[in-house]
Amino acid sequence: MGSQPRRVCVTLESRLESMDLGEEIARCVAGTAAFDEDEQHRISMAVRECVINAFKHGNCSDVRKKIEVDFTLLADRLVVAVRDEGKGFSLNQLPDPLADERLLATSGRGIFLMRCFMDDLRVVSGPDGGTVVTMTKRLPSNHKPTAAAETTKERQP
């Protein structure tokens, strides 16, 4: 069994178009990892929501700031880390979007959706700024990893 992790790292600009790009790359990576179509949809949506958060709340739509998305495919799971240049946040401080008084809120569902669609979600804010949201999804039981290990570094034009 090939146990070498495979990685795809993408640097996105803080622009609206990056949301679609991050989502599409996530869908491709999830497909490579043998997730079925429904799971590909959930994973790509979680990544899209994470990139939206990084864009809107982390980088405050500042085009000078970047969003790094790092996909690592391990033998048993897919790990996605999204890094922004913002001040960070605490999961404990986020209101519950399912609370009756929040049902008519027009925002605040992004992190909730990420948690629904992925198996694990963690947030770490660096001492010098920047926040990394790391999401994990266990691979389907029928996944057979390929032997070839590769590392790809891409940069958005």
Next chain:
Amino acid sequence: MSLKISKRDVGGVTVLDLNGRLTLGDASAQLRETLRGLATQGGPKIILNMGQVVYIDSSGLGELVSGFTTVKNQGGQLKLANLTQKVTDLLTITKLYTVFEIHNDEGAAVQSFS
């Protein structure tokens, strides 16, 4: 794929056919402006035909809620029809299924206004 919105009148009910992706950016803004325009006409009866909506993100969900509130505050009603399974799942896990009046098809939605 962006969002296309077509407007029809069916027996005094405004049906908006949505086609495409309801996501952060132009699509959400387009729906917001359309619903605000209809709301100013006073007490509108609106059905969003969601049969061709292939994707909604959290911003799109927020825009649906915003439109619902805007129309309601003007004495109108906004109902949803023809949801795809993915959109149904999304409204279910976010409990928005309990906020919106949802119908399986347009005919049932139109009839519900009478």
